[in-house]
Amino acid sequence: MSPAHQAPYGEGPALELLVHGVGGATPEEMLGDPRTVRITGDTKAAVYRRTDDAEAEQQPERYTDRPVPEAYCWSNLTSGNGARALWLLLLPFMVANLAHWMRPRARGSRRTTRLYGLLVRLVALSLTVLLTAAACAVALDLVAWQCAGSAACAGERAWLGFLSADRGGWWSQPGRRLALAAAVPVALVTLLWYLSNRTWSA
Template identity: 75%
Template sequence: MPPPTPAPRSTGPALELLVHGVGGTTPQDMLVDPSTVRVTGDATAAIYRRSIDVDAEQHPERYREKPVAEAYCWSNLTSGNGSRALWLLLLPFMVINLAHWMRPIARRRPRAIRLYGLLVRLVALSLTVLLTAAACEVALDLTAWQCAGVPVCSGRRSWLGFLSAEQGGWWSQPGRRLALAAVVPAALVGLLWFLSNRTWSAYESQRPLTGAADADDEDEPGEAPAPDPVRPALGRPGFWYGRRLVARLRAAHT
């Protein structure tokens, strides 16, 4: 039986995180204080504190008997135009990303940690290849090669008329049909790059409030976490600040 995991250590004041429901509310109502200050985040989602609690980390002696209340306001995350539905394309990749952070604790086993990280990255890469191959199958094989090359199939679909081999147009040549259909998987990869770039610039590039300049390099997926101090995954800088790491992963996938 493995030894129990030691409790996380903290030298600062305790925090009490308040999160509103789907109805949304203001940070002033959540903190029951008309004077609040945004400590991190942006206009879409942010964390607020009371004005008197902004410098709580510099005066921990004031909060030995009570936690510092913080309000997380996320109501704007669910508002926007219909293009926000395109984020669903990144949902499978988000699940793969969570697989890394759900890795069981394996202290003093760096090889196992590196192997786990390698397998997760291979699964993520195979997911990218699978998505691109599916787009190629539909656009190049089923549509441009098979359907456009058979008069019975292309005749039933007027939008394929200019690709039909029976009409003998400029685009009816097999090579030209395939070249035109290749725009579909290329556009899909471009869309994934655009969405991931927006996510990277809006969230992963936001430097934490505290931490070193290279905090994103502290928790590389292939490296074992530092044994001292013991911190939960949510408290590690690399969980929130992945500017360099996510940029490399984006380049590998797109």
């Protein structure tokens, strides 16, 4: 048995993951078998096996000389309405999530594993703080404080008229302008939560 086909640390048969390209493919085509079964996932993206390999973990002796082929079909992820483009906001956080799941095996060192997990979570938290801080800088500082407080800047942008200090409206006071602009980072964090919750529930 070659090293590439050996089961890692006796935990079961090795797996061979097949992923199609942008053209898409059916599980039957990828696995070369008309009888397939879904192992995990949903109608948008899922992992399939041949029906004969569905219980491979319960029969590891059958796969001592070959891996278990699995087909990952994701073609339906690219179909749908335009709201799916908002998931691009989660791309940096997806990278942090991948960093967690790509952690190399640490033998007999739970402290190292926990430290690695803590560092990855801190990186993900720093990404959230960075994105929120950028939204605060644009909405509160550049728009609500600087532009709305300047007659020349607010005069060139009709949509900022109700915030203009020169017009003396109810929203023209600095504190009220900043309070209204604070809704932008709050809405951004809410949108991230909504998208991540939709992704987790998919």
